[in-house]
Amino acid sequence: MTNTLKRPEVLAPAGTLEKLKVAIHYGADAVYIGGNAYGLRSRAGNFSYEEMEEGVAFAKERGAKVYVAANMVTHEGDAKGSGEFFRTLRDIGISAVIVSDPALIEICITEAPGLPVHLSTQSSATNFETLEFWKNEGLERVVLGREVSMDEVAKIRQNTDIEIEAFIHGAMCISYSGRCTLSNHMSHRDANRGGCSQSCRWKYDLFDMPFGEERRSLTDTGEVSEPFSMSAVDMSMIEHIPDLVKNGVDSLKIEGRMKSIHYVSTVSNVYKKAVDSYISDPENYECKQEWIDELWKVAQRELATGFYYHTPTDEEQLFGKRRKIPVYKFIGEVLDYDEATKIATIRQRNHFRLDDQIEFYGPGFTHFEQDIKEMWNEDGESIEKAPNAMMIVKMPVEQPVKPGDMIRKQK
Template identity: 80%
Template sequence: MKKELIRPEVLAPAGTLEKLKTAIHYGADAVYIGGEAYGLRSRAGNFTYDEMREGVAYAKEHQAKVYVAANMVTHEGDAAGAGAFFRELRDIGISAVIVSDPALIEICITDAPGLPVHLSTQASATNYETLNYWQDEGLERVVLAREVSMEEIAKMRENTDVEIEAFIHGAMCISYSGRCVLSNHMSKRDANRGGCSQSCRWKYDLFDLPMAGERRSLTSQGTEVEPFSMSSVDMAMIEHIPDLIQNGVNSFKIEGRMKSIHYVSTVSNVYKAAVDSYMADPENYICKQEWIDELWKVAQRELASGFYYQRPSENEQLFGPRRKIPVYAFVGQVLAYDEQTKIATVQQRNAFSVEDEVEFYGPGFKHFSQIITSMRNEDNEVIDRAPNAMMTVYMPVSQPVSPGDMIRKKK
């Protein structure tokens, strides 16, 4: 008897209200955001209660969900006010909170009954006994540690029926499940309370330090070798969608609350297309090269499959010259389109000019490229370049476009 396949949720990051709406517009079934307390991204555009209300209303209108990450590690005094915070989220209509600290979990369950709790990846869930423990504690879903293998996920699904959420795309942390103190030491910013300065991404070198005399680099002396970092490559599981679905992963989590709407729209679009394609015809599913190519248009680093199939080696770390360099830049977003004149109203995000070749893309994997032949500014003046951030530009387009469509060009 064949195992019934359950369609996984595509879960996208949303650092701002604009990113929330973009992710859902481009196919995400759910988004995760941060509030103004208890999260791990203090520099992301964290949501006020009013912004949450607007985001929840938009999500409900599009049959999507909103989760709030409250996954900080609490020290004495940090949990003050958490009960009121969780009650407010529940009353706003947040679908679940993502928590790692047992104290915050207990407060949420006790003080805000009815608000579902998901275990954060920071809690390092790596075996089915742990999943069953948290299910017994009242949690509906566990976000797995990024260090688990596909074989371990299969074992978990055989031995538990709690929902499993797993990261499928985005940045990887060099420390186990993100529990790092490098930032604390290097910049006095606590990574586990929202202040990570990404010290692992800095450039380091190895020096000879003699008792007397000047220090001397042992790696870059007389060469063009880039200094060493502790930085890992990013994850991309686009080529392994069948394994994830067949092994019972309920939610495909995309990392990147601090990434741009270009990233959020592209990655949501790709994984939505891949999941839809697989669920429509699992027997004849193939991973399309155009999906892989699309992800490379927003990749910031090299891509690999993390821990799913093997232990990462030096090939999954960043050092030396880049092995593949992103070649596209996000330059604008369509605000409106006039069908009669075939003129698009565009909001500029990076400079572009007449005679540039640009690519338009939208939800549902809609793409086309064209040369910009002419432009006018808000005063209806002819211009040959759009250099000012967020300026409004009017330009003829060769095919119909829609509000929310994005524009990119080769660097």
């Protein structure tokens, strides 16, 4: 059988310029970032225009794309200056903007012609008629709502040819995508204008509050228990790449612009490997356990498939004791490697010491483990531990490594 499957784009989050470079280095075909306005991650390391220029240049040299999320819901006055903002992004070379508000979409199309627009998941696009509407408005791609099932993805693709982007890994929203106002009520921070306080992740309880008396929990039985929560587990579709590809998803989106470089590098690496493996030989493809295990080496919540195969139950909520916990932590990155001496120069990111067993990993899913037998500080002095953040350490390594390789160890 001739392989006619279209390879989907692996799209990674990039909260900072460093994360942008790491994501692309570890296999992402594209990244999405935030600008200094109109986005939904006010606490992420949003990009200045100068950083965007550097990021776009880095991406283009490696055949990758950079998208900018401008997906806030605008109130009166919020859209001021957006025309100039979009024109600047176009001139910098941004590949597309991800927008949800019709006003911002109209401003971008009319005032920054030539800059492609993608519909954000915040618009909750969940049927092909909606996708056709936005296609007729001039959009090139729609990011589906995270509430769409795999059967609905198939039907959407059968009835429209606009590009489809779908989330495959990361946090799930407890509400319909883009429709939550819980944060507004609980902390006076507007979730749809960049201020979400993730009130759904808080712990709640039910109380009796008689007048003039102290409140009393109605659920406290004297045993150790977990307060109520509305918090959903995270999504992971690593075991279902064939379904996504065969149903015509053009871009596989990883959530997490506020995640670490450890997370971004690991998750990008895994999905790049899985996609390439499937596209190269779909008939003999299998999801390898080592890919699943790799995803569990980064900090995250428990994992499930969201709405793709069934309506989530209490098994997809974070109630009670965690069933699985990541056991690795990120400790450093390789800056340089001397082939003659087999000594690596490392920037410390978390505490490590002599005799620790560590794991090196790099792009292309390369891994090896070793014990730390010797190490020196930047002045060449022998040391027993590396306790200081960002300190430079040298150590012998048992296999060749490259700048940009990462190091982790079990907690």
